[in-house]
Amino acid sequence: MSFTWTETQPAGDIKKNWTCIASDATGNNLIAGVWNDRIYKSSDKGISWNEIQPEGNANGFWNCCASNGDGTALFAASNTNLFRSIDGGISWSLVLSAAAAFKQISCNTIGNIIFAATDQRFFRSTDAGTTWTEIYPPGGTPADAVWIFGINNDGTKIICNTTTDVYKSIDTGTTWNLLTFNTYYAPFSSVSMSKKEEIQNRKMDESKYWNTFFLMRENLCSRCGGSVNVKKEDGGCDCSREHPPCSFNKSYTPYYRNPWYADSNYIQTKIDLES
Numbered sequence: 001m002s003f004t005w006t007e008t009q010p011a012g013d014i015k016k017n018w019t020c021i022a023s024d025a026t027g028n029n030l031i032a033g034v035w036n037d038r039i040y041k042s043s044d045k046g047i048s049w050n051e052i053q054p055e056g057n058a059n060g061f062w063n064c065c066a067s068n069g070d071g072t073a074l075f076a077a078s079n080t081n082l083f084r085s086i087d088g089g090i091s092w093s094l095v096l097s098a099a100a101a102f103k104q105i106s107c108n109t110i111g112n113i114i115f116a117a118t119d120q121r122f123f124r125s126t127d128a129g130t131t132w133t134e135i136y137p138p139g140g141t142p143a144d145a146v147w148i149f150g151i152n153n154d155g156t157k158i159i160c161n162t163t164t165d166v167y168k169s170i171d172t173g174t175t176w177n178l179l180t181f182n183t184y185y186a187p188f189s190s191v192s193m194s195k196k197e198e199i200q201n202r203k204m205d206e207s208k209y210w211n212t213f214f215l216m217r218e219n220l221c222s223r224c225g226g227s228v229n230v231k232k233e234d235g236g237c238d239c240s241r242e243h244p245p246c247s248f249n250k251s252y253t254p255y256y257r258n259p260w261y262a263d264s265n266y267i268q269t270k271i272d273l274e275s
Helices: none
Strands: 018-023 030-034 039-042 050-052 062-067 074-078 081-085 093-097 102-107 114-118 122-125 146-151 158-162 166-169 190-193 198-203 267-272
Touching (some): 030 062, 030 074, 074 102, 074 114, 093 122, 102 146, 114 146
Parallel strands (some): 018 062, 146 190
Antiparallel strands (some): 018 030, 030 039, 039 050, 062 074, 074 081, 081 093, 102 114, 114 122, 146 158, 198 267
8 A cells, every 4th residue: 555645835935833733534624723823624624725713813832632523523633722613714702711721622423422631631522522521530630631632433532641640431431441551651742542442542752752642544664754854874774664754853742533643762551442
């Protein structure tokens, strides 16, 4: 299987600090946000783009975004404000404000269950973002921040990584169980859900911590990281798998639906959510 990668230019032929991207289940509808700038939407797999204005005609600090399965329900966070669209990005409303900046949003396929995390709070909505509840794993406090989390397609199963531990829930975050694998490796840098609803946790050697990761669809590459902070000896990648070109002046933000991040410094742990 071979893939061809093409640079898209939502804002034209201009370098931007792209910080978030989300897709519907088909890959046709995309949204992508820029730090201290604008956010854009494509309905044709990234061929053409239009600027959307959740926060009005102003720049935003677009930290994270999410889409439901058909692209009708969109969520985008600019710093401490979370916005929602239920018409594919045509109109937007502010649905949640927090004391700290949002760093991750995820929703289920339907778009009625949404989770959102800041550095200090963890929120859940079960009515498409109309009302929100703070949730914490057992004993959790605002100081024990949720670093990262992952959910399954219907939003019932979730794993969250706090500053000290990793927890799982199989009832939409109502009750939690502490995972007892080697938590020396917590907190993880990213958590994602496989199609078999196992959890994939990744953490890199702390001496080589990266904020952004190389985007992969399926197979792991032992060479590529895609970070401006890491320089490969030969200036590129020698693996046989298909991926975007290596570049030291670009970095790639995790793509929340199918994130596979790659480097030999990763630690991977699979967890059975039913146990």
